[in-house]
Amino acid sequence: MTTTDVVVTGLRFGEGPRWRDGKLWYSDFYRHGIFTVTPDGHEELVHAVPTQPSGLGWLPDGDLLFVSMLDRQLRRLDAEGNESLHADLSGIAGGPCNDMVVAADGTAYVGNFGFDDSVGETFAQATLAIVSPDGIARPGPDGFDFPNGTVIDPSGRHMVIAESYGRRMTAFDIEPDGSLSGRRIFAELGERVPDGICLDEAGGIWVADPLNASCFRVVDGGEVTDVIELELNCFACMLGDDDRRTLYMVTAPTSRPPADSPALGRIETVRVDVPGAGLP
Numbered sequence: 471m472t473t474t475d476v477v478v479t480g481l482r483f484g485e486g487p488r489w490r491d492g493k494l495w496y497s498d499f500y501r502h503g504i505f506t507v508t509p510d511g512h513e514e515l516v517h518a519v520p521t522q523p524s525g526l527g528w529l530p531d532g533d534l535l536f537v538s539m540l541d542r543q544l545r546r547l548d549a550e551g552n553e554s555l556h557a558d559l560s561g562i563a564g565g566p567c568n569d570m571v572v573a574a575d576g577t578a579y580v581g582n583f584g585f586d587d588s589v590g591e592t593f594a595q596a597t598l599a600i601v602s603p604d605g606i607a608r609p610g611p612d613g614f615d616f617p618n619g620t621v622i623d624p625s626g627r628h629m630v631i632a633e634s635y636g637r638r639m640t641a642f643d644i645e646p647d648g649s650l651s652g653r654r655i656f657a658e659l660g661e662r663v664p665d666g667i668c669l670d671e672a673g674g675i676w677v678a679d680p681l682n683a684s685c686f687r688v689v690d691g692g693e694v695t696d697v698i699e700l701e702l703n704c705f706a707c708m709l710g711d712d713d714r715r716t717l718y719m720v721t722a723p724t725s726r727p728p729a730d731s732p733a734l735g736r737i738e739t740v741r742v743d744v745p746g747a748g749l750p
Contacts, residue, residue: 494509563582566588572749575603656691657692663681700738716740
């Protein structure tokens with residue numbers, strides 16, 4: 471097991487970490503809020519989201535976009551703290567909405583479970599939602615086995631998305647109109663399970679594994695180059711700090727609601743060799 475530095479504890483279930491303005495931003499499902507934490511561990515609530523927040527991203531004007539899971543919406547928060555509906559995804563999402571990536575031009579790519587197990591639905595594949603900067607949503611590619619963490623390379627022309635139930639990562643080309651083409655396998659992962667992901671300058675992708683208590687780095691073709699073994703399961707990760715060489719890992723015993731049990735989730739870090747790149 472790797473020795474890590476613990477930045478903050480007491481999370482119910484963290485998700486969607488993003489590095490911005492010298493802080494790590496993230497959602498906490500069951501504390502129902504969007505938070506920031508500084509590298510020295512000062513946590514602050516940015517915005518309360520009763521309908522369970524997930525993926526985060528920013529429009530070119532600096533407004534924050536966040537996924538509202540339970541009502542299957544993409545919401546917008548401006549600099550004054552005013553919240554508004556950016557896009558209703560209920561006509562596309564077959565289950566609760568999940569992680570997303572927002573491109574440099576403001577186009578958002580939003581995943582969803584594909585089904586709602588909280589009401590007894592069985593597994594179904596999901597369709598990705600593509601939301602233009604002005605909030606117009608349209609269906610993207612379908613046939614995903616639980617689409618989850620997503621990255622865009624620095625050129626803005628290529629995307630990789632994790633399919634948690636498929637135990638694979640799938641790549642696309644991004645067309646000028648924001649649509650996706652050229653679907654191909656980036657990595658088949660075998661027993662490893664991909665959840666949240668982040669990209670580095672060498673094209674490697676760090677992958678949070680929520681079933682095997684680890685965070686690993688994989689390259690195009692499927693070779694796993696590094697593995698960080700952890701005490702808790704890892705659900706998301708992000709490269710941050712000024713040099714983008716600190717790997718922030720969001721960990722917890724389980725993704726299930728903790729009810730009255732102690733809040734055991736945390737954010738941990740290790741230093742890595744290759745800096746972060748691209749989006750988110």
